[in-house]
Amino acid sequence: MILRINNLSRHYGSTKAVNGISFDINQSDYVAIVGPSGSGKTTLLSMITGMLSSSAGEIYFDTLKLSSMTKGELARFRAKNIGLIFQFSELVSHLTVEENILLPALLVGKFEEQEYREKCEYLISSLNLHTIRDQLPSSLSGGQIQMTAIARALINEPEMLLADEPSGDLDPENSELVRKLLSDFNSRGLTILLVTHDMNLAFDAKTIYEMREGSFTRVVK
Ligand SMILES: Nc1ncnc2c1ncn2[C@@H]1O[C@H](COP(=O)(O)OP(=O)(O)OP(=O)(O)O)[C@@H](O)[C@H]1O
Numbered sequence: 001m002i003l004r005i006n007n008l009s010r011h012y013g014s015t016k017a018v019n020g021i022s023f024d025i026n027q028s029d030y031v032a033i034v035g036p037s038g039s040g041k042t043t044l045l046s047m048i049t050g051m052l053s054s055s056a057g058e059i060y061f062d063t064l065k066l067s068s069m070t071k072g073e074l075a076r077f078r079a080k081n082i083g084l085i086f087q088f089s090e091l092v093s094h095l096t097v098e099e100n101i102l103l104p105a106l107l108v109g110k111f112e113e114q115e116y117r118e119k120c121e122y123l124i125s126s127l128n129l130h131t132i133r134d135q136l137p138s139s140l141s142g143g144q145i146q147m148t149a150i151a152r153a154l155i156n157e158p159e160m161l162l163a164d165e166p167s168g169d170l171d172p173e174n175s176e177l178v179r180k181l182l183s184d185f186n187s188r189g190l191t192i193l194l195v196t197h198d199m200n201l202a203f204d205a206k207t208i209y210e211m212r213e214g215s216f217t218r219v220v221k
Pocket residue numbers: 012015016017035036037038039040041042043044
């Protein structure tokens with residue numbers, strides 16, 4: 001799947017949070033966007049996820065124009081093709097860690113039950129979630145919630161992962177587990193676009209854009 005961003009803008013009054021950005025992401029690319037707080041990274045990613053409307057410009061997934069999709073079409077498209085990780089992830093409070101990870105399987109059902117079990121075991125083991133797999137979200141730390149949300153975003157093996165600060169709430173050890181997992185999925189074909197302050201994570205990307213005041217100012221890598 002190819003993501004094409006064409007002259008995309010989002011203005012809040014006189015604040016040009018995103019100001020005429022264009023770029024393409026090809027199949028299996030790994031792209032990181034870095035930049036200071038307030039430079040527009042989250043606004044840009046929120047538009048690409050379809051959660052936030054743009055003031056101008058277009059977003060295409062292959063030939064599908066995001067702004068032409070109905071809410072229902074967009075929800076189905078995302079569930080099937082895109083993994084999302086937000087800065088402050090939320091889990092379903094009455095489900096355990098393992099049940100939360102497997103939730104997208106119920107919504108999409110892309111694989112057989114046994115395959116889901118295997119994928120879930122792989123994610124639990126890669127992210128070291130064994131000890132908390134039967135716990136409810138209320139008993140988890142912010143970092144543990146984030147790790148569970150990362151596993152949940154990957155269980156359906158989406159074509160593309162969109163992630164806002166995936167390691168933002170994590171200690172160095174867990175950040176390293178996430179870095180390795182994303183790199184592993186990317187080497188098996190997952191296209192990744194992430195926004196991060198974590199330069200260790202960013203440097204795994206093949207392309208790094210620096211963003212300032214709503215525009216890409218530099219290709220760091
Ligand atoms: N809902 C909103 N209403 C008004 N202004 C907003 C809104 N959301 C974001 N902004 C402004 O848009 C600009 C970009 O914000 P954004 O959150 O995208 O930056 P960021 O680079 O993701 O920052 P951080 O790294 O701190 O998450 C900032 O000036 C912010 O104040």
